[in-house]
Every structure is written in C-alpha cells, then in structure tokens.
Amino acid sequence: xxxxxxxxxxxxxxxxxxxxxxxxxxxxxxxxxxxxxxxxxxxxxxxxxxxxxxxxxxxxxxxxxxxxxxxxxxxxxx
Numbered sequence: 001x002x003x004x005x006x007x008x009x010x011x012x013x014x015x016x017x018x019x020x021x022x023x024x025x026x027x028x029x030x031x032x033x034x035x036x037x038x039x040x041x042x043x044x045x046x047x048x049x050x051x052x053x054x055x056x057x058x059x060x061x062x063x064x065x066x067x068x069x070x071x072x073x074x075x076x077x078x
Contacts, residue, residue: 012041035060
C-alpha cells in the first residue's frame with residue numbers, strides 16, 4: 001500500500017490474495033471484507049467490465065456459496 005498506493009491494481013491483487021487465505025480458513029466475513037476492498041479498487045482503476053473485476057465478483061460468489069447463501073452467490077455470479 002505504501003509503495004504503490006491504495007488505489008493501485010497490485011494493491012487490489014494483494015487484498016484478493018488475503019481474502020483467499022481468509023476463505024480457506026473459513027473466515028468468510030473477513031474474506032468478503034478483503035474481496036470488497038479489492039473490488040472497490042478494481043472498479044475504480046480498471047472499470048466494471050474488466051476481466052479482473054469480474055474475477056473478484058466470481059470470488060465473492062464463491063464465498064457466499066461456501067456459506068450456503070445461494071441467493072447472494074447467484075447475484076454475484078451474474
């Protein structure tokens with residue numbers, strides 16, 4: 001964050017990686033928190049239609065699916 005800045009896509013990638021660790025630990029709230037941080041950066045820096053932004057939505061859907069929250073999973077998969 002300090003070297004690249006809060007809005008840099010590489011910062012988003014780090015948040016994404018942290019979210020994956022939290023998901024693997026079954027800390028779904030923390031995973032969603034960090035995926036959301038990544039999503040905010042990616043939407044701002046890359047745009048809503050960028051493949052990397054879509055991947056973050058997909059990752060968030062996976063967290064909802066892991067929690068059995070299929071309604072939210074479907075919403076994020078769309």
